Amino acid sequence: MIDPQLIRNDLDNVAQQLLKRGFKLDREQLIALEAARKRVQVETQALQSERNTRSKLIGKAKASGEDIAPLLAAVAELGDKLKAGEAQLAEIQSELNAILQGVPNIPHADVPEGESEDDNVELRRWGKPTSFDFEPKDHVDLGVALGGMDFETASKLTGSRFTVMSGPIARLHRALIQFMLDLHTREHGYTETYVPYMVNADSLRGTGQLPKFSEDLFKLEGEQEYYLIPTAEVPVTNIVRDVIIDADDMPRKFVCHTPCFRSEAGSYGKDTRGLIRQHQFEKVELVQIVKPQESNAALESLTSNAEQVLQQLGLPYRVVILCGGDVGFSAAKTYDLEVWLPGQQQYREISSCSNFESFQARRMQARWRNPGTNKPELVHTVNGSGLAVGRTLVALLENYQDAAGRVHIPAVLHPYMGGVTVIE
RNA sequence: GGAGAGGUGGCUGAGUGGUCGAAAGCGGCGGUCUUGAAAACCGUUGAGGGUUUGUAGCCCUCCCAGGGUUCGAAUCCCUGCCUCUCCGCCA
CATH class of the missing domain: 3.30.930.10 (Bira Bifunctional Protein; Domain 2)
Structure with missing residues (x-):
């Protein structure tokens, strides 16, 4: 697999170099998927972070004998949102990964041009x-x-x-x-x-x-x-x-x-x-x-x-x-x-x-x-x-x-x- | 093939629902001491990922793997894989 960072940061150059071996990278698809990945990943991780902090609060409240019912109510709808986000992220990442697994290596500078x-x-x-x-x-x-x-x-x-x-x-x-x-x-x-x-x-x-x-x-x-x-x-x-x-x-x-x-x-x-x-x-x-x-x-x-x-x-x-x-x-x-x-x-x-x-x-x-x-x-x-x-x-x-x-x-x-x- | 036990950081090994990415010891790294070394003492020490100009900060994920329960899982449930012990079989 080539470095995914190259796909993100240097896509045109990668596509150019892969042409040497006759491989056409679908840039539009990668740009779109990558944008979706970033959006969904940032959102999902924020939700995970929120769940973690709230769960810790519940733990502390319970330990000190407070009533945790209101805290539980506050996280009620978090779970569904989080699950949806995680599922969507997994889907995007596996799609991205499937594409990357199919991309050949970037040829070394010494490799001569040629088709066959x-x-x-x-x-x-x-x-x-x-x-x-x-x-x-x-x-x-x-x-x-x-x-x-x-x-x-x-x-x-x-x-x-x-x-x-x-x-x-x-x-x-x-x-x-x-x-x-x-x-x-x-x-x-x-x-x-x-x-x-x-x-x-x-x-x-x-x-x-x-x-x-x-x-x-x-x-x-x-x-x-x-x-x-x-x-x-x-x-x-x-x-x-x-x-x-x-x-x-x-x-x-x-x-x-x-x-x-x-x-x-x-x-x-x-x-x-x-x-x-x-x-x-x-x-x-x-x-x-x-x-x-x-x-x-x-x-x-x-x-x-x-x-x-x-x-x-x-x-x-x-x-x-x-x-x-x-x-x-x-x-x-x-x-x-x-x-x-x-x-x-x-x-x-x-x-x-x-x-x-x-x-x-x-x-x-x-x-x-x-x-x-x-x-x-x-x-x-x-x-x-x-x-x-x-x-x-x-x-x-x-x-x-x-x-x-x-x-x-x-x-x-x-x-x-x-x-x-x-x-x- | 039958019966049992178990898979936790580089290693040994604790942890059976919250403050645990995880005690303790060993090992590694840095330091103090020493002419130097050892010993002793002090400190430090997992990986992957995101965000970002950033090897800064913040955040997420990972305790065999994959599912599930839960506000919360190393810990509970299911499935798979692997390892060990005993019996059987066998090149």
Whole structure:
């Protein structure tokens, strides 16, 4: 959520900045609602104050044995007025809140103009697109031929957009997870974390998936209103929901491997082949909870932590900054890491690293105690994939294939592969 | 799944209809003392929101959450959630 004070005091400027991402703020509606809120809130609080003072007088009178009947008569009609005022205020505030919950974050000044992913700006490249002296296969042909990937059986078990993996490819998939966790905990100072894979609606509201994007989520049947997590970002970031963190405990850096579940509603024709877009995939997620003045630097370091995975695996990639039209609802600024996929002859997203500034923190009431003011203030949250495991597997298979259809395992993964260096 | 107990400020814990945002202790912060520290002593110490030029003042809300009773609720009633103990079951 953006700061409601900005809506009150700087509405035109906020509306202007949101246009960068193609979001039109209904200013007339907000001005009217805000005026009503102020009027009703001031009135209602005055009534509450009056009730309080009168009730105290009644208490005192009763204690000293006076007749309280006239005092009671004087407050008689106060109750109804007060109830009406409170109800009206609650209604206005929930209406206002519903609107604010649906307003996206204000884009950071660095975010380039643009409407779609075509307008994202490439910042740098690492490595060169892998060249072959034969026609490279895509990961589906490789995986199926190697006997390690079975999409038909998965669709029998469940449906489309799932996979069954087996043998050395399943092991490689697991090896990637171990490698990433080890790298981020040993080299980058993150704390390994294990979390629930189902969360409640409060958590999803906290990170911004609800109320607007429920169609992207899998909701569980049953008495509890639980959802499967679409990313570890949700449970991990919500660790600090309703917490005031000591300044000494900042920054907090979490690394967490989880499966992720996404309904992929609205992407029916997209990436129907292979592992790229599944309803269930594994991800190693990096989350940092930082002081506001440190979030920009944190985004840079977190991004480079994710880049390290690609570099150590020897996978060519580029970094783009998302334009206003493509940056996600909750993010102020996002870098995407895109890995080179020979099977598609293009760069594809493998990690998305974002600074949410105080947007999620405000929804979560996640704060730290600023020693300067000694007051609780909102933290900033930063997160990114380090990396999406399924897509990393795709990239490895496609970039490390040879003419015979074998896949050579990069050296950093050898310790995790139990002696296997080639999958054939 | 069955039976019981309970959820109060950073922590322990008192409070069963009014003067309670809440005793007391611990912890934290500031000070006195001290060469310095400890001890002792004194003071201070929750969060959210409104109004406002205001980190001033005034006001509102919050004692798990949501409803209700009442002039007045931490305290009474209902519902939900969570925790603990015992029994059963179980990876």
